Amino acid sequence: MVRQLTKKYRNLTAVNGISFTIKQGEIFGMLGPNGAGKTTTVEILVGLRSADAGEIRVLGFDPAAHKEKLHQKIGVQLQMPALFPRLTVGESLKLHASFYPAPFPVDQVLEWIGLADRVKTQTYKLSGGQLQRLAVGTAMISNGDIIFLDEPTTGLDPQARRQMWAVIGQLKAMGKTIFLTTHYMEEAQYLCDRVAIIDHGSIIALGTPEQLISEHFAEKAIELPQVLAEHKESLLNLPGVTRIQADGDKITLYAAQVEAAIRELIQREAAGVLTLSGLSVRSASLEDVFLKLTGRSMRQ
Numbered sequence: 230m231v232r233q234l235t236k237k238y239r240n241l242t243a244v245n246g247i248s249f250t251i252k253q254g255e256i257f258g259m260l261g262p263n264g265a266g267k268t269t270t271v272e273i274l275v276g277l278r279s280a281d282a283g284e285i286r287v288l289g290f291d292p293a294a295h296k297e298k299l300h301q302k303i304g305v306q307l308q309m310p311a312l313f314p315r316l317t318v319g320e321s322l323k324l325h326a327s328f329y330p331a332p333f334p335v336d337q338v339l340e341w342i343g344l345a346d347r348v349k350t351q352t353y354k355l356s357g358g359q360l361q362r363l364a365v366g367t368a369m370i371s372n373g374d375i376i377f378l379d380e381p382t383t384g385l386d387p388q389a390r391r392q393m394w395a396v397i398g399q400l401k402a403m404g405k406t407i408f409l410t411t412h413y414m415e416e417a418q419y420l421c422d423r424v425a426i427i428d429h430g431s432i433i434a435l436g437t438p439e440q441l442i443s444e445h446f447a448e449k450a451i452e453l454p455q456v457l458a459e460h461k462e463s464l465l466n467l468p469g470v471t472r473i474q475a476d477g478d479k480i481t482l483y484a485a486q487v488e489a490a491i492r493e494l495i496q497r498e499a500a501g502v503l504t505l506s507g508l509s510v511r512s513a514s515l516e517d518v519f520l521k522l523t524g525r526s527m528r529q
């Protein structure tokens with residue numbers, strides 16, 4: 230439970246009065262761009278940083294006052310993990326296991342993070358993605374009631390990311406509560422039961438991915454390659470199109486009646502006004518929600 234949490238660094242407000250409650254057994258995601266305040270929030274929730282204002286309870290504890298008690302019951306992966314370079318993968322996991330009353334077996338975690346064949350490798354010899362997976366493993370091994378993961382899949386290749394999603398899903402199936410941060414829209418959408426979108430220290434939307442999308446979009450998205458400026462206006466008067474959004478080299482039309490809009494687009498192509506090569510139709514996504522709420526793309 231977090232109520233009106235605020236954190237300032239000198240005159241920069243990194244977290245600006247955010248409130249939310251995490252439900253037991255859910256995967257709760259904090260989705261936001263670089264500098265949004267995700268790491269600051271995680272570090273405060275696990276007692277590694279102090280808040281300037283607000284009330285926080287994690288498993289009933291105020292993390293600022295009962296850090297030690299809390300740490301026995303939670304697993305934490307930090308964005309900047311502190312691993313000893315000379316310890317091997319196996320030793321690192323064993324060390325972290327020793328902090329907890331009932332840790333998972335090292336072998337089990339090695340398998341989850343796909344590093345069984347690296348058990349005797351010193352951590353300074355690991356690749357970036359392998360280090361990242363080990364960091365997540367040090368949180369998982371806790372067998373804690375809540376696992377905090379600060380960008381668990383950043384830097385992983387698509388296959389390793391999928392594997393990480395599967396393991397996080399397994400932990401949830403075991404009854405764990407997961408709090409994770411991410412700047413990957415598709416990760417939040419695929420994995421999280423509920424998502425808080427955070428931008429400039431404020432939560433600008435909170436709900437299940439489906440809720441967030443349907444709240445903001447009854448329409449589908451038609452993506453086109455960027456058109457000439459003089460044709461842009463005319464796209465708005467396509468039948469069924471409610472809004473257009475230009476973003477880099479593509480333009481997105483939000484349409485309630487996709488068929489009618491496409492029929493008209495085909496006629497305009499035949500008339501030589503625009504080209505439809507690369508056209509695609511998709512349901513709206515969290516990316517569209519972010520774009521609508523902030524006016525910018527999260528990748529910028």
Ligand SMILES: Nc1ncnc2c1ncn2[C@@H]1O[C@H](COP(=O)(O)OP(=O)(O)OP(=O)(O)O)[C@@H](O)[C@H]1O
Pocket residue numbers: 238241243261262263264265266267268269270308412
């Ligand atoms: N120790 C610090 N001292 C001063 N400013 C800080 C400190 N830590 C973070 N900040 C600033 O606070 C803001 C929020 O940072 P934070 O690390 O919480 O963002 P984030 O959402 O985790 O970003 P990222 O996706 O890049 O990890 C940023 O503007 C950052 O520069």
Ligand SMILES: [Mg+2]
Pocket residue numbers: 267268269308379
């Ligand atoms: Mg961060």
